Amino acid sequence: MSAAPTATREVVMRVYRGDKDGGREVEYRVPVEPGMVVLDAIHWIQAHRAPDLAVRWNCKAAKCGSCSAEVNGKPALMCKSRLDHFAADEPVSVRPMKTFPIIRDLVTDVSWNYEVNQRIPPFTPRKNAEWKWLQSDVDRAQEFRKCIECFLCQDVCHVLRAHEMKHQFAGPRFFVRIAGLEMHPIDGADRGEFLKDHAGVGLCNITKCCTEVCPEGIHITDNAIIPLKERVVDRFYDPLQWLWRMVTGKK
Amino acid sequence: MSERYETHEHDVLVVGAGGAGLRAAIEASAAGASVGLVCKSLLGKAHTVMAEGGIAAALAHVDPQDGWQTHFKDTMKGGSFLNHWRMAQIHAQEAPDRVRELEQWGALFDRTADGRILQRAFGGHTWKRLAHVGDRTGLEMIRALQDRGVHQGLDVYMECTVTRLLKDGDRIAGALAYWRESGRFVVFKARAIVLATGGVGKSYLVTSNSWEYTGDGQALAYDAGAELIDMEFVQFHPTGMVWPPGVSGLLVTEGVRGEGGILRNSKGERFMWKYLPEARRGEYAADEAEARRWVEASVEGKQTDAKRPPELSTRDNVSRAIYTEVKEGRGTPHGGAYLDISYLPAERVKKKLPSMYHQFLELADVDITKQPMEVGPTTHYIMGGMRVEPDTAATTVPGLYAAGEAAAGMHGANRLGGNSLSDLVVFGRRAGAAAAAYAKSLASAPRVSDAEVEAGAREMIEPFERSSGESPYEVHRALQDCMGSLVGIYRIEADLKQALERIEQLKSRAAKVRVEGSRMFHPGWHLARDLKNMLTVSEAIARAALLRKESRGAHSRLDFPALDMAQGGVNYCAKKTASGMSVAATPLPQMPAELKALFDAAPAAQKVGA
Numbered sequence: 050m051s052a053a054p055t056a057t058r059e060v061v062m063r064v065y066r067g068d069k070d071g072g073r074e075v076e077y078r079v080p081v082e083p084g085m086v087v088l089d090a091i092h093w094i095q096a097h098r099a100p101d102l103a104v105r106w107n108c109k110a111a112k113c114g115s116c117s118a119e120v121n122g123k124p125a126l127m128c129k130s131r132l133d134h135f136a137a138d139e140p141v142s143v144r145p146m147k148t149f150p151i152i153r154d155l156v157t158d159v160s161w162n163y164e165v166n167q168r169i170p171p172f173t174p175r176k177n178a179e180w181k182w183l184q185s186d187v188d189r190a191q192e193f194r195k196c197i198e199c200f201l202c203q204d205v206c207h208v209l210r211a212h213e214m215k216h217q218f219a220g221p222r223f224f225v226r227i228a229g230l231e232m233h234p235i236d237g238a239d240r241g242e243f244l245k246d247h248a249g250v251g252l253c254n255i256t257k258c259c260t261e262v263c264p265e266g267i268h269i270t271d272n273a274i275i276p277l278k279e280r281v282v283d284r285f286y287d288p289l290q291w292l293w294r295m296v297t298g299k300k
Numbered sequence: 301m302s303e304r305y306e307t308h309e310h311d312v313l314v315v316g317a318g319g320a321g322l323r324a325a326i327e328a329s330a331a332g333a334s335v336g337l338v339c340k341s342l343l344g345k346a347h348t349v350m351a352e353g354g355i356a357a358a359l360a361h362v363d364p365q366d367g368w369q370t371h372f373k374d375t376m377k378g379g380s381f382l383n384h385w386r387m388a389q390i391h392a393q394e395a396p397d398r399v400r401e402l403e404q405w406g407a408l409f410d411r412t413a414d415g416r417i418l419q420r421a422f423g424g425h426t427w428k429r430l431a432h433v434g435d436r437t438g439l440e441m442i443r444a445l446q447d448r449g450v451h452q453g454l455d456v457y458m459e460c461t462v463t464r465l466l467k468d469g470d471r472i473a474g475a476l477a478y479w480r481e482s483g484r485f486v487v488f489k490a491r492a493i494v495l496a497t498g499g500v501g502k503s504y505l506v507t508s509n510s511w512e513y514t515g516d517g518q519a520l521a522y523d524a525g526a527e528l529i530d531m532e533f534v535q536f537h538p539t540g541m542v543w544p545p546g547v548s549g550l551l552v553t554e555g556v557r558g559e560g561g562i563l564r565n566s567k568g569e570r571f572m573w574k575y576l577p578e579a580r581r582g583e584y585a586a587d588e589a590e591a592r593r594w595v596e597a598s599v600e601g602k603q604t605d606a607k608r609p610p611e612l613s614t615r616d617n618v619s620r621a622i623y624t625e626v627k628e629g630r631g632t633p634h635g636g637a638y639l640d641i642s643y644l645p646a647e648r649v650k651k652k653l654p655s656m657y658h659q660f661l662e663l664a665d666v667d668i669t670k671q672p673m674e675v676g677p678t679t680h681y682i683m684g685g686m687r688v689e690p691d692t693a694a695t696t697v698p699g700l701y702a703a704g705e706a707a708a709g710m711h712g713a714n715r716l717g718g719n720s721l722s723d724l725v726v727f728g729r730r731a732g733a734a735a736a737a738y739a740k741s742l743a744s745a746p747r748v749s750d751a752e753v754e755a756g757a758r759e760m761i762e763p764f765e766r767s768s769g770e771s772p773y774e775v776h777r778a779l780q781d782c783m784g785s786l787v788g789i790y791r792i793e794a795d796l797k798q799a800l801e802r803i804e805q806l807k808s809r810a811a812k813v814r815v816e817g818s819r820m821f822h823p824g825w826h827l828a829r830d831l832k833n834m835l836t837v838s839e840a841i842a843r844a845a846l847l848r849k850e851s852r853g854a855h856s857r858l859d860f861p862a863l864d865m866a867q868g869g870v871n872y873c874a875k876k877t878a879s880g881m882s883v884a885a886t887p888l889p890q891m892p893a894e895l896k897a898l899f900d901a902a903p904a905a906q907k908v909g910a
Contacts, residue, residue, distance in 0.1 A: 068820065084544020084664065096773040100824025101817040105342070107510040110550050110659060112439065113345045129662055152481050153821040163343065163450075163458075171451040172406035180403065181415035187408045191433065194408055194440060198344055233406065 057081070060132055061140040062090050064102065068153045074142060075099075081132055087143060088116050088127035091155070103154035111264055114199030118155050119144045124201040124262045146204040159200055165219050168247065172230055175237035182234040193229030193273060195265045198222065202259035202269060208252050219248035221259035221269045228273035231280070241284045250277050305753065306486045310336040310455070311739035312732070313475060313490035315462050315517065318346030319438075319724030320704025320731070321496035322445035323398075325454050327732030328494070333739055336488060337449070338457045338477060340512050344446050347498050347510060348724065351438025352553035352655065354420055354430025355402075355725075356718030357395035361412055362419045362601070363427035368392040369898050370426050375719060376899075377580075378424040378614050379683070379712020380853040381868060382530065385891040386690035387710040387727070395722040398729065399431050407444035409433055413601055421558045421598065422717040424614040426583070428598070430718040435553045435655045441721060460486065462516065463829055464756040465493065465524040465700070468746035472524075472699030476756040480826065483819020485757050489748050491739035492699045494731045495521055495686065496724075499705040500534075500837045502830075504679035504788075505780035508540055508551040514830035515837030517706035521686050522836055522876055526695040529871040529886070530684035530708045531837065532844035532855045535715055536789050538618035540678025542636035547663045549678040552639065552656060554717040556673075557611040559652050560595035561641045563622070564672070565630035571637075572610035575621035584610045599648060616714040616854040619677040623789050626676065636676035642669055677789060681720065682837075683711040683854065684844070687873065693731035699738060699746070703731035708871075713853020763828045769814030772828040779806050779834060787842050792858045796846040803839050810835055836881075843883040844872040 060081050063074040077098055079090045088106055095102050106116040109128045116127040121135065121142055135141055149157035202221035208214050219227075227244065230236050244250045257270045267273070283290050312328040314321045317339035329335040339346065360366040371392035376383055403409060403417065409431050410418040419428045433440040450456070459480040466474040466487075474489040497517030501509025522528055539552040557563075565571050576584055585591035585607045597604030611618065622637045632638055641649055646669035650657050653668070660666040660673055685708035686695045693701045704724045711719060763769070786799035810832060815825045850864035851857050870885040 082545045085546045086663070089546040095823055096771075096777070100771050100773060100815060100827075101822045103821035103823060107341055107345045107347075107512065108350045109510065109547070110350065111662075112436070112655065113349050113510070115341065115345050131662075156481075156821050158481075159342070160458075163456075166447075167450050171447060174404065180400075182411065183415050184411040184418075187411065191408055194433070194443065195436065197349075197439065230406070233408065236406075 058137070060090065062094065063140050063142040064091070064094065064154070065144040066102070066154050067151065069151055074144070076140070085132045086128055087120055087130040087132065087141065090132065090141075091127060091143065103152070103156045105156055112197060114197030114264075117146055117199045117201050117204065119146060119204075124204045126199055126201070126264050129264055146200065148204045148206075148210045149200070161215055162198070162200055162203060162222065165223050166226065169223060169227060169230070170238045170240050170243055172233065172236055173238035174235050178235035180235070186234045189272065190229050190232040192267055193225045193232070195267055196222065196225050197265060199264060201262045201264065205258045205262045207256065207258065214249070214252065217249045218252050221274065223248060224250060224253070224277055225267060225269055225273045228277055231277070241281060244277055245281045245285055250274065250281055253278070305757075306484065307489065308336060308455070308486065309489040310334050311490070312336075312492045312494065312735045313338065313488050314494045314496060314732070315475065316346065316496035316498060316704070316706070317343055317456070318348035318496060318498055318704065319441055319445060319721060320728035321346070321494065322442070322449050323725045323728030324494045324496055324701075324703055324732035324735065326445065326449050326452060327729045328736040329452050329454055331733060331736035333736035336455045336457060336490070338460045338462060338488070340459065340461050340480070342458050343456055344442055346442065347513060348438045348442045348721070350508070350510075350551065351441070351721050352435040352551065353422060353555035353558060354432030354437045354718050355395070355399055355441065355721035356422065356425060356429045356716065357399040357431060357722055358392060358429060359396050359399060359417060359419060359431065360427070361416045363603075366427040366429060371395070371429065372895070373898055374425050375716060376712070378714055378716040380714060380863070381712065382852065382871070382888065383712030384690055384709035384889055385895055386889065389895065390690055390730075391710055391719070391723060391726050394726045398722065398725040402441060402444050402725070405444045405448045407440050409440070420555065421608055421612060422554055423557065423612045423618065424716040425718065430558070432555070434651070435555050435653045437721065457486075461826065461829070462520065463760055464752070465520050466748050466752050467524060468748070470698055471746055472697060473746035474748045476753055478760065481821055483822065483825070485760070487748060487753055489745065491742050491745060492701065492735035494693075494701040494703060494735050495706050496702070496704045496728060496731070497706045499682045500834065500841075501679045503779060503783045503834045503838045505784045506540065506549040507679040508537060508549055509679065515833045516830070517702060518685050518840070519833035519836040521695060521697065521700060521702065522840070522874065524697050524700065525876060526697045526700060527687040528685060528708070528840050528874040529687045530713070530844070531682070531840040531874055532848050532872060533683035533713050533853055534679060534841060535615055535681040535683060535854050536619040536677040537680035538615055538622055538677055539639055539675040541664065542632070542674050542676040543634040543664060550659070551678065551680070552673060552675050553653070554615070556639060556641055556653060556656060557609070559641060560598065560609065560644055561611060561639050562609070563611050563618070564638045564640060565625045566632055567630055569630070571625055572613060572618065572621060575617055575624075576610055576613055577617065584608055584613070599644065614714055615717060619789055620856060622675070623677055632674045634674050636674040638672035639675045640672035642671060681705060681715055683713060683715055684708045684841075691730065692734035693727050694734060701731040701735045703727040713855060760829060763813055763815045763825060764819070766812065766814040769812045770809065772810070772813040772815065772824055772831050775806055775809045775813060776827060776831055776834070779803070779831070779838060782806070783838055783841070787838070787845060790856050790858050791845050793846065796842055799842045800839070800846070803835060803842060807835050839881055840874040840883070843881060844874065847872050847883055847885070
């Protein structure tokens with residue numbers, strides 16, 4: 050265990066303070082304890098320097114996905130970002146997620162995500178399905194259900210971040226959700242058109258940025274997005290499959 | 301009417317969007333009520349998301365001997381027979397249906413070899429009873445409920461904090477709240493309100509609870525005239541992280557012990573055998589070999605005649621054991637006990653306890669497949685809360701309902717692990733149904749009083765108007781120190797009296813805190829209000845703890861170390877009076893004969909920590 054107590058040192062935190070009208074990074078010197086994470090430093094600042102520093106957090110254990118921010122430019126959960134993983138003599142910058150409109154300081158307006166979620170055709174069990182399945186049948190879908198909705202994948206995705214295509218692209222988080230529904234052993238809903246026309250799965254060009262930032266280690270691109278792209282291609286663009294559906298009447 | 305404030309009107313307003321609140325909202329909405337769901341955080345972030353080990357229900361998929369009667373008996377025994385028998389009965393009977401319902405709503409539980417919902421062992425449960433998804437069961441549950449709810453058409457008010465319940469005469473008429481984002485006030489007119497606001501852990505320094513757990517529901521209801529019972533029973537979960545400091549108190553799931561985790565002290569002794577209550581010793585493995593056989597059978601998914609390891613004693617008992625080992629000088633370097641699962645195959649550990657594996661690796665540099673964890677007690681749950689009617693979840697205030705951790709009675713003096721998630725959905729559903737029926741039964745909508753709204757808004761603005769005063773963070777920290785050191789695992793009269801004196805002083809300090817700046821997303825201002833709730837529940841905890849002159853379940857008095865049969869027949873009940881908080885004994889509802897007959901013998905006296 051690397052748990053030996055270390056001498057008290059300070060870290061310089063550069064925390065973004067501002068709202069929709071603008072803002073700037075403000076410096077705070079924070080005493081460092083062993084094992085301390087960025088969120089601990091933010092809490093110290095709230096308690097000792099700036100009680101009005103706005104931040105979202107809940108579990109502090111990487112289970113709720115509330116404390117998403119950009120730490121030294123990288124989308125990350127503040128509760129999982131260890132200060133001792135950064136260079137000891139360099140400041141640590143903490144900024145709000147860029148893809149979403151700022152409310153105040155580190156808090157952004159993520160309501161768009163909830164609107165997208167509501168439009169996804171919900172879980173629809175097949176009629177007369179037997180509610181029995183093997184663990185191996187659900188391993189894949191369970192991977193997607195690990196998602197804690199931190200929206201870091203949405204934050205980093207260039208379709209949303211650089212091209213601002215929120216109106217036609219659901220983003221990695223919701224491809225993960227849809228994949229979880231599609232791969233549920235007894236779900237029978239048809240999300241093909243939704244994926245193609247509303248969720249815009251075709252717009253993803255598989256740069257895997259989302260996979261890299263996922264704190265849950267979900268293989269978003271390989272296991273969720275690519276299989277969904279294949280489903281759309283098979284469904285809408287494969288002439289043999291189209292003919293087969295015409296003959297059999299199956300989707 | 302207060303036209304100057306944004307106003308919404310619903311038949312049923314549900315406060316809190318964890319498992320209980322979501323389930324209540326879904327049920328009320330299904331009954332045709334218009335439902336508003338208010339929560340302090342974003343939807344899906346409530347404390348339920350942190351529940352790890354599983355949801356207890358006598359499905360009997362793994363141990364076919366199980367049934368609701370055994371679950372009922374385990375719950376009553378775990379609660380030292382202070383539970384409301386009817387709640388424990390309803391819970392044991394309905395939990396299996398609620399688990400199947402979650403599955404029908406899309407939850408994907410781990411499976412048995414024959415394709416059914418898998419169940420694991422937990423402390424105090426006779427049989428393997430906890431349906432689970434690795435060690436992230438709460439997340440699975442809240443997503444299933446959240447998705448069900450949003451597609452059903454609930455109006456969700458996220459990041460909105462209720463500061464006052466509004467009444468029309470005796471009955472509920474609505475609530476005053478503020479938007480966290482803007483700091484603006486919002487008035488909810490409602491015929492019925494369900495409080496599902498969770499617990500009170502933030503009154504303590506070392507806790508597994510998030511910032512939201514400030515006793516809002518208990519305090520709001522108390523101010524509105526409702527009764528709080530069993531407040532002295534605060535559960536200290538035996539296994540919180542103790543190192544590094546930033547994660548101190550963070551939960552280590554009981555699932556670790558359910559999967560075979562062994563507790564040892566710094567001398568390498570497996571100490572739990574020493575602490576098993578004599579009356580229940582026969583329910584546990586007699587030695588290391590038998591405990592090992594139980595674990596091996598469990599890993600292979602086979603039946604065994606071996607009894608469960610002593611680490612699966614109830615939480616109150618394991619917490620006291622660890623506390624005592626540390627106090628007597630046999631603690632780990634950071635003041636805890638060792639919890640070891642590294643003797644199992646690494647792949648098994650990673651599959652069944654993935655979040656624990658990552659949590660320790662990333663936050664403490666400990667690989668739990670190779671090294672033991674350091675763990676110690678952490679404030680986790682409150683058994684006490686609002687007194688409710690078992691069948692309807694109605695509080696003593698007409699139109700006010702409560703479910704989940706905010707309500708009391710179900711768990712008695714100590715809650716069994718896994719019984720909380722099931723409590724949420726069993727009583728969340730009942731609260732939602734009863735609130736919707738009550739709302740429908742009212743001939744006319746209750747009226748919200750302008751004066752009450754104005755008084756509530758004024759109270760909220762005050763901290764901004766003071767020209768001097770300390771920061772709410774300072775007062776909060778002082779309260780946490782007070783509760784942790786004086787109203788913790790072991791209690792004694794002098795400490796409790798001192799705690800009450802300090803709480804009085806803290807109340808005056810809290811009334812004078814000052815905040816500066818804008819009302820937009822201002823955590824210091826939010827804390828200034830939450831602090832009042834924490835002080836109310838802390839006072840109730842300390843007062844009830846002072847009155848209960850015995851040791852029972854999670855309440856351990858050094859000056860009264862034994863059970864007292866007479867006090868086993870009462871709940872201590874806190875109520876607001878003109879002269880402040882009154883706490884008095886009220887009789888415990890008596891179990892009917894047919895349920896009594898389920899127990900082989902009368903409950904044997906159980907010596908705490910013996």
